[in-house]
Amino acid sequence: xxxxxxxxxxxxxxxxxxxxxxxxxxxxxxxxxxxxxxxxxxxxxxxxxxxxxxxxxxxxxxxxxxxxxxxxxxxxxxxxxxxxxxxxxxxxxxxxxxxxxxxxxxxxxxxxxxxxxxxxxxxxxxxxxxxxxxxxxxxxxxxxxxxxxxxxxxxxxxxxxxxxxxxxxxxxxxxxxxxxxxxxxxxxxxxxxxxxxxxxxxxxxxxxxxxxxxxxxxxxxxxxxxxxxxxxxxxxxxxxxxxxxxxxxxxxxxxxxxxxxxxxxxxxxxxxxxxxxxxxxxxxxxxxxxxxxxxxxxxxxxxxxxxxxxxxxxxxxxxxxxxxxxxxxxxxxxxxxxxxxxxxxxxxxxxxxxxxxxxxxxxxxxxxxxxxxxxxxxxxxxxxxxxxxxxxxxxxxxxxxxxxxxxxxxxxxxxxxxxxxxxxxxxxxxxxxxxxxxxxxxxxxxxxxxxxxxxxxxxxxxxxxxxxxxxxxxxxxxxxxxxxxxxxxxxxxxxxxxxxxxxxxxxxxxxxxxxxxx
Numbered sequence: 001x002x003x004x005x006x007x008x009x010x011x012x013x014x015x016x017x018x019x020x021x022x023x024x025x026x027x028x029x030x031x032x033x034x035x036x037x038x039x040x041x042x043x044x045x046x047x048x049x050x051x052x053x054x055x056x057x058x059x060x061x062x063x064x065x066x067x068x069x070x071x072x073x074x075x076x077x078x079x080x081x082x083x084x085x086x087x088x089x090x091x092x093x094x095x096x097x098x099x100x101x102x103x104x105x106x107x108x109x110x111x112x113x114x115x116x117x118x119x120x121x122x123x124x125x126x127x128x129x130x131x132x133x134x135x136x137x138x139x140x141x142x143x144x145x146x147x148x149x150x151x152x153x154x155x156x157x158x159x160x161x162x163x164x165x166x167x168x169x170x171x172x173x174x175x176x177x178x179x180x181x182x183x184x185x186x187x188x189x190x191x192x193x194x195x196x197x198x199x200x201x202x203x204x205x206x207x208x209x210x211x212x213x214x215x216x217x218x219x220x221x222x223x224x225x226x227x228x229x230x231x232x233x234x235x236x237x238x239x240x241x242x243x244x245x246x247x248x249x250x251x252x253x254x255x256x257x258x259x260x261x262x263x264x265x266x267x268x269x270x271x272x273x274x275x276x277x278x279x280x281x282x283x284x285x286x287x288x289x290x291x292x293x294x295x296x297x298x299x300x301x302x303x304x305x306x307x308x309x310x311x312x313x314x315x316x317x318x319x320x321x322x323x324x325x326x327x328x329x330x331x332x333x334x335x336x337x338x339x340x341x342x343x344x345x346x347x348x349x350x351x352x353x354x355x356x357x358x359x360x361x362x363x364x365x366x367x368x369x370x371x372x373x374x375x376x377x378x379x380x381x382x383x384x385x386x387x388x389x390x391x392x393x394x395x396x397x398x399x400x401x402x403x404x405x406x407x408x409x410x411x412x413x414x415x416x417x418x419x420x421x422x423x424x425x426x427x428x429x430x431x432x433x434x435x436x437x438x439x440x441x442x443x444x445x446x447x448x449x450x451x452x453x454x455x456x457x458x459x460x461x462x463x464x465x466x467x468x469x470x471x472x473x474x475x476x477x478x479x480x481x482x483x484x485x486x487x488x489x490x491x492x493x494x495x496x497x498x499x500x501x502x503x504x505x506x507x508x509x510x511x512x513x514x515x516x517x518x
Contacts, residue, residue, distance in 0.1 A: 004065045021173035025167075028167060048122065055516075062133060063079075066138075079093075082105070089141060090106055091111045091141075092139070094138075099152060108140070112140055164301040185320045204305065205222035205225050205305040208301070210300040213252075225282065227276065243273070243276075247274045247284075257303050260289065264298060270286045271286075282308075284305040290513050296488065344356035349401060349402050350409075351418045353419070354420070375472065376430050376431075376433065376436070376437030377484055378427070378428040378430065378437060379484070379488045382425075383467055392457070396462070400452060401420075403464075405426065412444075427484060427487070434471070438502055452464035465500035467494035467500060468494060470487060472488055472491075475505045475506070490507065493507060
């Protein structure tokens with residue numbers, strides 16, 4: 001993501017540099033204008049012209065006296081001293097009125113340029129020589145040009161030196177002065193108050209810096225990240241925000257906003273931990289978006305930070321809540337299993353209740369009918385149980401019932417069902433035909449007779465026996481209730497035949513047949 005703002009200048013120079021350049025340029029223009037109108041700067045050409053005129057006239061007076069006396073050696077010495085003593089003089093010659101050169105110094109023929117109408121110029125000066133005998137001739141002096149003829153000469157020209165000095169020196173002085181002065185001005189005026197208010201409304205911490213790394217804006221959320229963030233850092237280097245620099249690293253090349261401005265690419269999702277002296281550290285995720293102008297130049301960077309501490313705290317709280325819910329769920333499931341076990345099993349004997357037995361037995365019955373499997377039912381009743389209660393008390397009677405149920409559960413298969421059908425009566429559902437069920441019932445009867453009494457009251461004082469009635473699907477029952485009814489009829493036969501025995505439904509039908517025949 002790039003942010004393009006048209007309000008930034010199109011030039012690459014900083015505002016301070018541009019203002020400094022404008023001021024020094026204005027100062028130079030004022031100086032040149034004042035010189036043009038008021039002549040404040042000296043005219044070097046005029047000064048040189050006056051000096052050359054005066055020196056040439058003085059020279060002519062000396063040479064006129066020497067010429068009057070025909071002092072040829074004196075003339076030569078004078079000419080030589082003029083050329084050697086003045087670097088601006090290229091050559092000097094004395095020319096007679098006839099045009100003949102009487103004396104010269106320097107390569108006068110090469111350097112001398114005859115002025116038009118024999119009138120002196122800035123580089124060719126002509127001074128007539130008069131003696132008492134009349135016009136003797138003239139002195140010709142060839143001077144160097146005032147204006148420089150090369151680049152190096154122009155660079156040494158006083159006006160150029162003055163202008164360059166004004167530009168460079170003035171630019172440096174103005175730049176340093178303005179840079180220092182602007183730091184003490186209110187940089188907040190660069191951003192309207194309504195924009196600051198809008199940024200303060202954001203929940204994200206926002207920091208805006210320019211390309212030199214000076215803080216332009218810090219919103220309210222940023223000022224809340226750290227106790228020192230409340231200080232006004234506007235207009236100051238971001239280096240002054242020590243807690244932020246310590247969090248992202250002390251090397252400016254690694255700062256995410258510097259990387260964003262250098263690459264002109266957004267830096268997102270970088271996580272840092274901000275240490276706070278008197279409080280817990282906070283973790284933030286930082287995003288940095290370079291501010292790009294319409295010339296693809298970087299003008300600054302928009303930095304946003306999201307406080308992850310609250311999110312992490314809420315996540316921890318959520319995980320803790322989830323863990324508690326899982327624990328509660330486990331406890332509820334365990335409690336539910338316990339309640340279901342209590343609902344499905346008799347509290348005294350731990351055998352199935354009648355309701356639970358009928359639900360499960362119905363499924364086994366339907367499965368046996370559909371698959372052609374064999375299934376049998378046994379009804380069991382404790383013999384003379386009333387006499388046990390009457391003779392030994394109900395506590396011993398409960399122990400007898402409990403012992404009988406335990407004996408039944410221990411001696412049938414794990415897939416078989418044992419139910420306390422009512423009082424001291426039990427119902428057992430086993431896999432197998434009627435003969436297999438009868439064998440199991442006989443075994444159970446024997447174990448009950450030999451172990452239940454001594455287990456409750458040691459020493460043989462209590463004798464416990466039980467009667468068994470057996471029926472199976474082979475008897476032609478169409479429903480589970482019919483099978484149970486047939487087993488109950490077989491139990492009745494066992495009880496009426498003397499107790500402590502096993503009878504099958506087949507014996508019931510046989511007896512009924514005998515009665516019918518009789």
